[in-house]
Amino acid sequence: MTAHDARFVGGAVPLSGSVDMMHGSGGRATAELVQALFVRHFDNPMLRAGNDQAAFQPPAGRLVISTDGHVVSPIFFPGGDIGSLAVHGTINDVAMAGARPLYLSAAFILEQGFPLADLERIVVSMAAASRLAGVSIVTGDTKVVERGKGDGVFITTTGVGVIPEGVDVSGDKARPGDVILLNGSIGDHGVAILSKRENLAFETEIVSDSAALHGLVADMVAAVPGIRVLRDPTRGGLASTLNEIAQQSRVGLRLDEAAIPMKADVRAACELLGLDPLYIANEGKLIAICAPADADRLLAVMRAHPLGQEAAKIGEAVADDLAFVQMRTAFGGERIVDWLAGEQLPRIC
Amino acid sequence: MKYVDEFRAGDLAHGLAAAIAREADPSHTYNVMEFCGGHTHAIFRYGVQDLMPANLRFVHGPGCPVCVLPIGRVDNALELAGDPRVTLCTYGDMMRVPATGRRSLLKAKAEGADVRMIYSTQDALRIAVENPDREVVLFAIGFETTTPPTAVVLKQAAAAGLKNFSVFCNHVLTPAAITHILESPEVREIGTVAIDGFLGPSHVSSVIGSQPYEFFAQEYQRPVVIAGFEPLDVMQATLMIIRQLNDGRHEVENQYARVVTREGNRKAQALVAEVFELRSSFEWRGLGLVPYSALRIRPQFAAFDAELRFGVETKPARDAKSCECPSILRGAKKPTDCKLFGTVCTPESPIGSCMVSSEGACAAYWSYGRFRQQARPAARSTEAAA
Numbered sequence: 055m056t057a058h059d060a061r062f063v064g065g066a067v068p069l070s071g072s073v074d075m076m077h078g079s080g081g082r083a084t085a086e087l088v089q090a091l092f093v094r095h096f097d098n099p100m101l102r103a104g105n106d107q108a109a110f111q112p113p114a115g116r117l118v119i120s121t122d123g124h125v126v127s128p129i130f131f132p133g134g135d136i137g138s139l140a141v142h143g144t145i146n147d148v149a150m151a152g153a154r155p156l157y158l159s160a161a162f163i164l165e166q167g168f169p170l171a172d173l174e175r176i177v178v179s180m181a182a183a184s185r186l187a188g189v190s191i192v193t194g195d196t197k198v199v200e201r202g203k204g205d206g207v208f209i210t211t212t213g214v215g216v217i218p219e220g221v222d223v224s225g226d227k228a229r230p231g232d233v234i235l236l237n238g239s240i241g242d243h244g245v246a247i248l249s250k251r252e253n254l255a256f257e258t259e260i261v262s263d264s265a266a267l268h269g270l271v272a273d274m275v276a277a278v279p280g281i282r283v284l285r286d287p288t289r290g291g292l293a294s295t296l297n298e299i300a301q302q303s304r305v306g307l308r309l310d311e312a313a314i315p316m317k318a319d320v321r322a323a324c325e326l327l328g329l330d331p332l333y334i335a336n337e338g339k340l341i342a343i344c345a346p347a348d349a350d351r352l353l354a355v356m357r358a359h360p361l362g363q364e365a366a367k368i369g370e371a372v373a374d375d376l377a378f379v380q381m382r383t384a385f386g387g388e389r390i391v392d393w394l395a396g397e398q399l400p401r402i403c
Numbered sequence: 404m405k406y407v408d409e410f411r412a413g414d415l416a417h418g419l420a421a422a423i424a425r426e427a428d429p430s431h432t433y434n435v436m437e438f439c440g441g442h443t444h445a446i447f448r449y450g451v452q453d454l455m456p457a458n459l460r461f462v463h464g465p466g467c468p469v470c471v472l473p474i475g476r477v478d479n480a481l482e483l484a485g486d487p488r489v490t491l492c493t494y495g496d497m498m499r500v501p502a503t504g505r506r507s508l509l510k511a512k513a514e515g516a517d518v519r520m521i522y523s524t525q526d527a528l529r530i531a532v533e534n535p536d537r538e539v540v541l542f543a544i545g546f547e548t549t550t551p552p553t554a555v556v557l558k559q560a561a562a563a564g565l566k567n568f569s570v571f572c573n574h575v576l577t578p579a580a581i582t583h584i585l586e587s588p589e590v591r592e593i594g595t596v597a598i599d600g601f602l603g604p605s606h607v608s609s610v611i612g613s614q615p616y617e618f619f620a621q622e623y624q625r626p627v628v629i630a631g632f633e634p635l636d637v638m639q640a641t642l643m644i645i646r647q648l649n650d651g652r653h654e655v656e657n658q659y660a661r662v663v664t665r666e667g668n669r670k671a672q673a674l675v676a677e678v679f680e681l682r683s684s685f686e687w688r689g690l691g692l693v694p695y696s697a698l699r700i701r702p703q704f705a706a707f708d709a710e711l712r713f714g715v716e717t718k719p720a721r722d723a724k725s726c727e728c729p730s731i732l733r734g735a736k737k738p739t740d741c742k743l744f745g746t747v748c749t750p751e752s753p754i755g756s757c758m759v760s761s762e763g764a765c766a767a768y769w770s771y772g773r774f775r776q777q778a779r780p781a782a783r784s785t786e787a788a789a
Contacts, residue, residue, distance in 0.1 A: 312413075327522075328761075330448075385634050386413045386420075387450015389771040395750030 073168040078198025091174060092160075092194060095181040100157075100192035108157065108192035113216050120147035121212040129172070129206055132246045133261030134337070136209055137176035141183035141191075142266045142337060143288065144213040149268035150284040150340065152223040152275045153215035158184060160211050161195040165204030176207065187266040189213070215268075220279045227282035228303035232371040233349035235342045237270065237356055238263070238364040240292050241320040244334030248323065260319045265338030270359045274342060277355040283343035286336070293332040293391045295341060296379045306374025309381040309391060315364045333394045343371065412635065419638040420454040426645050433459045435644055436734055437602040438581060440467030440762025441632040447771035449634035459641070462598055462734035463764035465580060465689060468545040469496050470732065470756040470763045473686040474720035476573055477502035480542050483571060483713060484508060484516040490534060492519045492527035493542040496760045501753055503720050524556040531560070531568035540709045544573045548606040550698065551671040554678040557704050569709035572700050575685060577607045578615045579696035583687075584733050585623050598734060600644035602637065603629040605659045610675075612667025616655045624653045631659040678704055688722070688756050689732035728755035731764055738768040745769060 076083040093101055100108040124140040134142075141158065148155040160180065164173065184191050191211075217223075242263040249258045267286065275281060283303070287295035292314070300307045316331055324331045338361065344352050349367060356362035369381075379391040427433060437443055443463045446452060452461060465471050477500050484491040491508070498509040498520060512518040517537070521527050524541060531539035543553045553570060560568045581601065603616055608629045616627045626647035630640030640658040647654060657663055678701060685697030700708040709715060722728060726748070727741035738744050738757065748754040750766050757765035 383449045384413055385416050385449040385451070385454075387453040389448060389450050390773060392750075392770045395766075395770075 073164045091177050095177045096191040098190040116217040118148050118151045118153040118215045123210045128250050131250050134264040135179050137180035138183040140209040140211045142264050144211040145266040146286045148213040148215040149271040152221040153217045155189045155213050155215040155268050157192045158213050159193045160191050163208040164198045166201040168206045221275050223284050225299050225302035228305050228343045228371045230373040232343050234369040236368045237340050237362040239315040239317045241331040241334035243337040245320045245323045263338035270361045278348045278352045281344050285341050289335050291333040294394050297393045300377040306372040307379045309369035311381050311384040313368045423642050424456045427456050434597050434599045436462040436464045436598045438464040438466040439604045443767050444762050445634050447767040465732040467760045467762040469760035471687045473688045475717040479715050484511045484518050488538045490517040490537045490539045492521045495520050500759045524552040528556045539568050541570045543570050546607050547610045550574045550675050554674045557678050569707050569712050571709040574698045576696050583693045600626040603627045605631045608663040610668050610671050613655050613657050614665050620653050620655045626653050627655045629657045629659050689729040723754045726755040728757045738765040
């Protein structure tokens with residue numbers, strides 16, 4: 055074989071500079087970006103095959119599919135970034151059916167001018183998160199939009215998974231008397247993000263709780279297959295998620311404020327900004343609702359897992375046609391825990 | 404959490420509740436107005452009313468700066484935001500306030516206006532420095548608490564010789580409004596409830612001190628107790644009002660002594676006096692024209708006055724006809740007395756200003772307390788345990 059002149063072959067796209075329109079053209083630059091970045095870091099046989107889709111043998115049982123678009127500012131934050139978040143978020147949505155996640159797809163919408171070094175950092179983070187979770191990213195897509203028409207990078211991930219035999223988890227299954235459990239402290243992700251917002255930087259040690267919860271869920275459904283409801287309280291926080299469940303199940307939910315785990319730093323930051331931590335986003339938390347007879351066993355299993363060490367019973371379901379979420383305050387009074395009205399905005403004073 | 408948990412301890416609350424129950428004369432009704440939205444918020448958020456005896460009633464006052472800004476001034480802000488040269492900077496909860504035609508700054512932003520949510524006046528100044536080709540306008544609202552920071556940026560802008568920064572001043576004064584609630588001509592028209600005593604503003608008083616309320620307490624023979632915003636503060640101050648009423652006293656007392664002094668913050672007062680002067684009259688949403696109740700920018704700082712720079716003219720604008728905000732702000736009616744409450748007027752789609760801010764009486768009532776209007780759900784079948 056004769057030696058090639060490198061000039062006539064074309065080299066790998068350099069991962070310096072910034073995203074250009076040609077990276078989304080579908081031509082050589084796109085292919086090189088995909089190879090140099092996505093295939094290299096996400097590396098697995100299905101992706102390496104180079105097809106526009108991933109083919110696999112579905113296992114027995116009910117399949118689950120979930121998709122989630124990720125837009126976060128800032129893109130890098132204490133405890134994570136948009137990449138790991140895109141992996142964890144979709145794994146968790148699949149896992150909240152009690153399912154074992156199998157594969158992920160990832161679609162990137164990149165803004166012209168976005169630094170390729172930052173993109174590589176995000177991809178490396180996604181690769182690490184998916185590897186740690188044991189859930190491969192097996193197919194994807196890349197598009198580029200003109201400068202000013204995006205916010206750096208948007209990532210959409212879709213996940214598929216399979217539900218073990220005998221597990222039937224759904225938001226409409228809570229019954230009066232059921233116990234509500236939570237795997238740890240609330241508000242960490244939202245406060246970590248707020249602390250790095252351009253116009254709101256403040257000193258805090260709080261890092262995002264972003265984590266893949268399917269390992270915890272696997273332990274939980276193995277111990278208590280009859281778990282009625284699982285839900286991760288992300289955007290809108292604990293309060294909005296509980297309102298969703300209350301509406302789906304047509305029951306009231308009653309919380310005990312003193313039992314809800316919360317870090318002192320999170321409380322302090324919320325106090326300062328006039329925000330209610332019940333409405334602050336989480337990315338590594340789950341709510342579980344189960345029959346009273348199962349509650350102690352479920353709590354013990356949760357506490358035995360690294361992502362559930364601070365798990366607590368935080369309340370119970372009650373008969374209430376109005377499906378209100380109410381809370382006994384730490385102060386001894388009663389209040390509604392309502393839906394969030396629009397975006398939670400800081401108070402003026 | 405140091406300095407917060409101490410004021411939310413359940414056992415102390417029950418001790419105070421027992422003292423209030425013991426000292427409240429069953430043959431009397433105690434109507435206590437909390438002027439500040441911060442107090443309203445605390446009462447609902449922590450369920451303080453649940454710990455009070457039946458003959459003690461909290462009357463929710465007009466002390467929410469977002470709630471009391473008249474529609475005409477919000478219309479002005481929308482006009483400013485609509486100017487393609489202008490970047491309008493505003494505090495978060497001002498964004499949703501409905502103006503004429505139910506427009507809001509949030510909607511204007513969605514339509515393309517350059518409206519920025521800020522967390523402090525310094526943010527607005529920074530935006531002006533970083534964007535010399537934009538006219539940056541600070542939509543300044545609030546009581547005495549938020550006025551000194553506005554004065555600071557005006558002085559900083561003047562010192563830096565900024566050419567693209569101005570302030571649309573809507574700062575209002577608390578004592579004038581409290582007086583107005585009891586003696587305005589409108590009281591005869593819309594009626595008022597008996598108010599036996601006032602929980603006085605805390606943050607406001609940290610600036611102006613407790614002294615400005617002394618005349619009021621004497622003239623109208625109503626006790627005023629300056630109270631902090633924590634639920635235990637509210638309960639302790641309520642007990643102090645009950646004791647005054649039982650003793651036939653009407654004094655200004657200071658429950659919030661850890662922050663408030665009689666004289667207040669002299670430095671902040673001097674700063675405000677240097678930059679602002681009294682308006683002879685200013686319209687409050689729900690209260691109408693209140694004499695000497697607001698501030699405007701002094702002529703020395705005219706170059707930074709958005710009203711002059713943009714020829715702002717406030718036209719009379721009317722609240723929705725059925726909206727009961729005027730009566731609710733005076734404590735003459737409860738939120739649930741309003742036909743719009745919870746029907747067409749909710750926090751997602753507010754008609755009146757009391758529903759807009761989380762500190763407004765209607766929003767607090769809707770978000771935290773509306774279950775009181777319903778048959779109470781079955782009692783807790785088991786206690787949630789930690």
